[in-house]
Amino acid sequence: MSYRRINNIPHTWGTAVNVQAMVFGNMGDTSGTGVGFTRNPATGDKEQYGECLINAQGEDVVAGIRTPQPIASLREVVPQAYNDLVGVYTKLESHYREMQDFEFTIEEGKLYMLQTRTGKRTAQAAVKIAVDMEKEGLISREEAILRVPAEQLNHLLHKQIDTSQKLNVIAKGLPASPGAAVGQVVFTAEDAVEWAHTRDAKVILVRNETSPEDIEGMNIAKGILTAKGGMTSHAAVVARGMGKCCVAGCESIHVDEKGKKFSVGGTVLKEGDVISLNGSTGEVILGEAKLVEPKVSGEFAIFMRWADAVRKLNVRTNADTPRDAKVARDFGAEGIGLCRTEHMFFEADRIKAVRQMILADDLEGRKVALTKLLPMQQGDFEGIFKAMDGLPVTIRLLDPPLHEFLPTAQKDINALSAEMGVSVEKLEMKVRSLHELNPMLGHRGCRLGITFPEITEMQARAIFQAAVAVKRQGVNVQPEIMIPLIADVSEFKVLKKIVLDVAAEVLKDFKVPYKVGTMIEIPRAALTAGKVAEEAEFFSFGTNDLTQMTYGLSRDDAGKFIPYYVDRAIFERDPFQQLDRVGVGQLMVMAVKNGRAARPGLKCGICGEHGGEPSSVEFCHMIGLNYVSCSPYRVPIARLAAAQAQVNDNMKAKKPAKKKKTDKKQTGKRKRK
């Protein structure tokens, strides 16, 4: 059941059974049995790889009672059978044009092949084998591209737990961000910073859930473990963006943040205790697990070049800082598809001005605070534009509800009161008045810019001033301003006007090309896309929110029942992990179609987490998007997935033509298509 789920095999398929005659490897010293691979499944090297036992049956090899010998040892004992074996497995590989995992038995000197199948392999081996086989002429370049599951590239990009050791797994959560981490547990972001800075400790941040205020602690931690939240919870999204290991929604642990401890089953772990996380499996391991460095072989670069040559879909990245932008560009990103401006608001020097703005009683007060933020935002954008010289940068205007910028704990409110010189009572009233029952569906996105146009005005000014500044330095800058959370074109028009007015003023004497577009992340925006496209110059599907609203499912709360749903096959897949083609996809298809009918050639992309998930990338290719955008560490995965989608298209297009040929020379060439 789990195997099928993990490998995405429908639960409705049956299981086949073969009945066949038996041969015996335990008939004496000229009998034996073994298993092997036609190439090394760990490294991909073209070498004999396998084990055998003389006078034994298959189970004996697997059971591990006797120590098996390398296959080469057969050369001495049963030379004929050995030569036959080498001949057969070589033939099998050329026949199937794939690395084979085979089993054999030798009965009184005579070789019998028991089974052959495509061999499982590490990501590294998969890449090397694909490249080697293409060079050997065994497969075409297009076939080589299909030979590496895109998701598997993940393993080439992160450190891993060494699974050959014995691990004490104490809990299992969601594999939210791959890689591995070992460290001492801490329970607050401040403790993470303090332990890291003053004790030079490697820490793992354990929280019920994380919030934007934890960013610094998350950044300094080696890994993140949360009890709540799903694959696209704050912790998961931020961790993947950072390329940092994260296990999220580990519901079996009870975190006592105040008491600085967590319990799972009978085990209690206190601050400073060491655990290890496997972000690829979701495992929480007691103590220090050994890690292995990923070996990226030289074939990886060749392989990715092949993928890039074939794909039509562009791949951008979600990046909020020049550092992230640079990492992503090194991974092959062709622009920024989502730059979240609010992440810039949380840094220590900014948050004070942001809070001052929120606490201001009137427009004038807000403008004073915004004037302080303007040069900082401008500086951020200049850095990002430089890092993305020559490539488009999509900047999303402020999105989260304002209450995310204020503290809620009494202690923090008191501290803020002292710092800002604002009475505790006033602060509490503000926090209360900003409180929302369903913040996901609340006063955020374009709704903020509509009720506080001065915020949008400041952000537009920062973007255009930054663009002018770097263009004067010779940078090729292509800003794309993205208005979030549109439900109706009228909202878009209000904010577009503010942006255009600022542009007219700032770009009066020095032109910079720019676009104003919108996110399609609310079902109604997709349903009315024709109208929206009359005004918007590009669409970017925010499929995190679009999935939430199309399913009526909060990604932060769904961890309680989505795993249950997936276990019982009520949902084939977690729709936050893999784009739902039937529902969410239907809205996307409508939006692309109606959007392009209103504005031919409308540029359409995706900037939700799905932009880095292979099946979702394939869907984006199928429906004719221009680009996908994903976190920096998933850029190579998206590049490969996009290439594979195109190769599959090419092959489908060739098939009808091939069919006619195979009628004539069916036998010899059948497998060589």
Added chain:
Amino acid sequence: MSYRRINNIPHTWGTAVNVQAMVFGNMGDTSGTGVGFTRNPATGDKEQYGECLINAQGEDVVAGIRTPQPIASLREVVPQAYNDLVGVYTKLESHYREMQDFEFTIEEGKLYMLQTRTGKRTAQAAVKIAVDMEKEGLISREEAILRVPAEQLNHLLHKQIDTSQKLNVIAKGLPASPGAAVGQVVFTAEDAVEWAHTRDAKVILVRNETSPEDIEGMNIAKGILTAKGGMTSHAAVVARGMGKCCVAGCESIHVDEKGKKFSVGGTVLKEGDVISLNGSTGEVILGEAKLVEPKVSGEFAIFMRWADAVRKLNVRTNADTPRDAKVARDFGAEGIGLCRTEHMFFEADRIKAVRQMILADDLEGRKVALTKLLPMQQGDFEGIFKAMDGLPVTIRLLDPPLHEFLPTAQKDINALSAEMGVSVEKLEMKVRSLHELNPMLGHRGCRLGITFPEITEMQARAIFQAAVAVKRQGVNVQPEIMIPLIADVSEFKVLKKIVLDVAAEVLKDFKVPYKVGTMIEIPRAALTAGKVAEEAEFFSFGTNDLTQMTYGLSRDDAGKFIPYYVDRAIFERDPFQQLDRVGVGQLMVMAVKNGRAARPGLKCGICGEHGGEPSSVEFCHMIGLNYVSCSPYRVPIARLAAAQAQVNDNMKAKKPAKKKKTDKKQTGKRKRK
């Protein structure tokens, strides 16, 4: 601007100007001016109604400096002009076939008509005039039906503020539930009960927002005032259901529930101070306003019979108790479209068992608690089935997230701990583990029944056992079991199976007809309606949630910016008040079409608040729904709106045929069509 908004006149329309010659009413004692109505606009009686001044201009009448005389006084002074006036206004009424509001001036004995227009009138007058004119042969019965704005019937069903007095309006919120209330303010539901019971006080419950635990206090209060929440917030929905006056989302008041006071501007009101609420305008009035009883004339019943005879759409009600069901039936409801079972869970004797179920550690513990609830739920259903003898009753399975049943305040947790014999720590942990960031999108609806099938099983058993019990007593019972919050047909199938299994057992020896259907309230359910209809026997559009999710808008939080949006014409109307035809409606059209393609004749209804709003009812008629369902006090409004939609259809159908005729006899009959 506001006038246009209130009267739903697009902001894009211009304003016309007429230029004409002037006549003078101040030319001596045979001159004068006046205004009048062809019938009494307050009562509808067919009598002369109006005022005039001799030797005066129009402004003098309006300014109120001189006391005007009844129009009849002209008979003595300028008999010819008087006779002319009576002749002219009688002719005007028959020409326009509508009660006229006219202005006239007499210049030296000669009558000049300055203006005539359709006269504004009270709801009572509107009904009487429509019925009278039909009887007089002036208008057809279909025209009579169109003559009363459906929304206006509201005024016939609730007590009202006497607007002739001077009112000290201190704040204005949303007109959430019509009618009027005068009482002493209290700040908790318990205080409301206590003041009402021990002091025999009339109270108005003032809260930041209400929750299901406030039900009893809301029920005992004369009116409800909340600082937060929209037109479909808990307070608003419950108040309308109760036919109780409510002003919601009054953001300008600051409620200090602990301090038992609220402030607005400079005014502070403490517990016990008297205010009045106008639920039809949203006004909060300082002190005791005079109320007037609505007079429902005998014509109302005649008028509603006419409406019922023409409409195709059925009208059901949303009712959770036998009392509500009876009220609605008296108002003409033809069944229950939404019975919310959770409301039964909050009553004093139930909540304990519900909490016991939630706190149970395992299935066995939950089953023990559910066994206690079973007979209570069964009793509820028996009462409702009896009240709705012969009519269908749609029962929605448990919908709200479980945390709504647990307290959150420390004091309440401590009290519950003592009452239930469960440690405070365990309670706190449970409350924390059930906490959700976006409960609207959380673990509720069918998701509860899927993770806790024993709850669905108990509810199905209660329904079928109740059906059997009342049917044995001769009641004609037609239960329709409705599964909420479906995003995918697979969820529906899981719960349908539980329901069918219970039915097979309980109805083994005694058949009761029943249906199992679903709410369409998540966009994805609408998008996949074809699949859903393969399993579901009926659809009921839950347009409250469908609007929330289609717009990405929390109805509880939208009060902060929706009024701003409507003021600035960003949204033409609050989509929670009036169904959004473009977006939400598009999903409904798709769902009806694809649903009926899969299951011909699929019964489709609506059970959101929109079911009682005239424009929304019209849309439901247009897209071919079978019924609308609304709160009891809006049933007559829905009946009339449904009739008007059908009349408009009939008139459109007649038009093309008419056109040919009017070519021949254009002049005489033009206005009589």
